[in-house]
Amino acid sequence: MPKTLQISQSLRAWMDAFMHRSMREWGRFAKSTGLTMPQFSVLMQLHHKGPCGMSEISERFEVTPAAASQLVEKLVQAGYLERTEDPSDRRAKLLSLSPSGARLIEQGIAERYRWMDDLIKTLSPEEQAKVSEALEILTRAAQSVET
Amino acid sequence: MPKTLQISQSLRAWMDAFMHRSMREWGRFAKSTGLTMPQFSVLMQLHHKGPCGMSEISERFEVTPAAASQLVEKLVQAGYLERTEDPSDRRAKLLSLSPSGARLIEQGIAERYRWMDDLIKTLSPEEQAKVSEALEILTRAAQSVET
DNA sequence: GCATAAATTTAAGCCCGCTTAATCAAACAG
DNA sequence: CTGTTTGATTAAGCGGGCTTAAATTTATGC
Numbered sequence: 001m002p003k004t005l006q007i008s009q010s011l012r013a014w015m016d017a018f019m020h021r022s023m024r025e026w027g028r029f030a031k032s033t034g035l036t037m038p039q040f041s042v043l044m045q046l047h048h049k050g051p052c053g054m055s056e057i058s059e060r061f062e063v064t065p066a067a068a069s070q071l072v073e074k075l076v077q078a079g080y081l082e083r084t085e086d087p088s089d090r091r092a093k094l095l096s097l098s099p100s101g102a103r104l105i106e107q108g109i110a111e112r113y114r115w116m117d118d119l120i121k122t123l124s125p126e127e128q129a130k131v132s133e134a135l136e137i138l139t140r141a142a143q144s145v146e147t
Numbered sequence: 148m149p150k151t152l153q154i155s156q157s158l159r160a161w162m163d164a165f166m167h168r169s170m171r172e173w174g175r176f177a178k179s180t181g182l183t184m185p186q187f188s189v190l191m192q193l194h195h196k197g198p199c200g201m202s203e204i205s206e207r208f209e210v211t212p213a214a215a216s217q218l219v220e221k222l223v224q225a226g227y228l229e230r231t232e233d234p235s236d237r238r239a240k241l242l243s244l245s246p247s248g249a250r251l252i253e254q255g256i257a258e259r260y261r262w263m264d265d266l267i268k269t270l271s272p273e274e275q276a277k278v279s280e281a282l283e284i285l286t287r288a289a290q291s292v293e294t
Numbered sequence: 295g296c297a298t299a300a301a302t303t304t305a306a307g308c309c310c311g312c313t314t315a316a317t318c319a320a321a322c323a324g
Numbered sequence: 325c326t327g328t329t330t331g332a333t334t335a336a337g338c339g340g341g342c343t344t345a346a347a348t349t350t351a352t353g354c
Binding site: 004006007008010011012013014015016017018019020021022023024028031037041044048060062113115116117118119120121122123127128129130131132133134135136137138139141142143144145 | 151153154155157158159160161162163164165166167169170171175178184188191192195207209256260262263264265266267268269270274275276277278279280281282283284285286288289290291292
Binding site: 212 | 300303
């Protein structure tokens with residue numbers, strides 16, 4: 001088997017195994033907080049990329065500005081988001097996670113990665129070293145390919 | 148830095164980078180097919196675990212049997228799922244991907260992993276070998292931890 | 295064989311996300 | 325200053341997913 005095909009297959013196998021678990025767990029966690037997945041995704045986005053404007057939400061999620069506005073409105077009501085006027089353009093709004101929103105996401109991340117930590121514990125030290133190195137390679141490559 | 152912490156961090160970094168891209172792409176693809184995420188998830192589940200009964204859907208997605216039934220009904224109507232009587236218990240139903248459903252998922256997977264293949268191409272042969280080995284270790288570990 | 299339990303389905307109703315269309319306020323171009 | 329464009333919001337309406345409750349069919353225990 002050619003190398004490139006082989007690694008491609010290992011990557012897919014891992015991603016398949018991981019994605020299923022991961023998406024289910026996000027869903028569960030979101031549900032346990034009373035948030036819907038779209039709402040949760042917005043919080044995740046803010047956590048990942050930092051504060052942004054309303055239009056960025058609408059673009060990133062590929063929905064109309066109206067939809068974005070309604071989605072954000074609910075999160076503001078729930079106290080997870082802060083929506084302030086953009087000083088440089090008073091038509092625009094600036095969105096950021098509230099402390100409570102940030103706490104929620106941190107907690108979700110912690111829960112979500114717990115099984116991965118358990119998984120790592122089952123590896124021998126040599127395996128851990130190999131895995132660690134490989135992941136750094138991948139992450140570096142992913143950053144350089146980032147759009 | 149202790150090994151276990153280090154690998155845990157590399158794993159998280161990679162997963163963060165990967166998950167965001169991945170979930171967005173699944174969403175896009177699902178939308179392009181006219182399916183909703185829950186519908187799509189059911190197809191994915193079937194693809195991943197093979198045929199199963201109605202009750203398994205309801206358990207796995209943590210929804211009532213009624214909800215599962217309605218969800219499946221739409222997928223059957225759309226021609227992506229086949230629903231047959233379980234010969235060993237005529238109350239139960241057996242669900243499996245139709246050829247068209249299988250094709251859909253294969254295509255989604257192919258599109259979804261394209262960027263990963265591009266990513267792999269940027270690695271040197273030695274890096275590819277390391278990554279490949281590490282991913283096999285992880286996948287094996289994930290399977291043995293599987294609930 | 296009969297009462298009970300189990301696997302699904304159907305129907306009614308709720309909330310949510312999304313869209314389009316209309317509205318409003320601020321920015322901008324002449 | 326005025327007409328236009330831009331960013332956001334609101335309202336109305338559609339379809340989806342979900343739940344509960346009721347109905348149907350098939351298995352099971354005694």
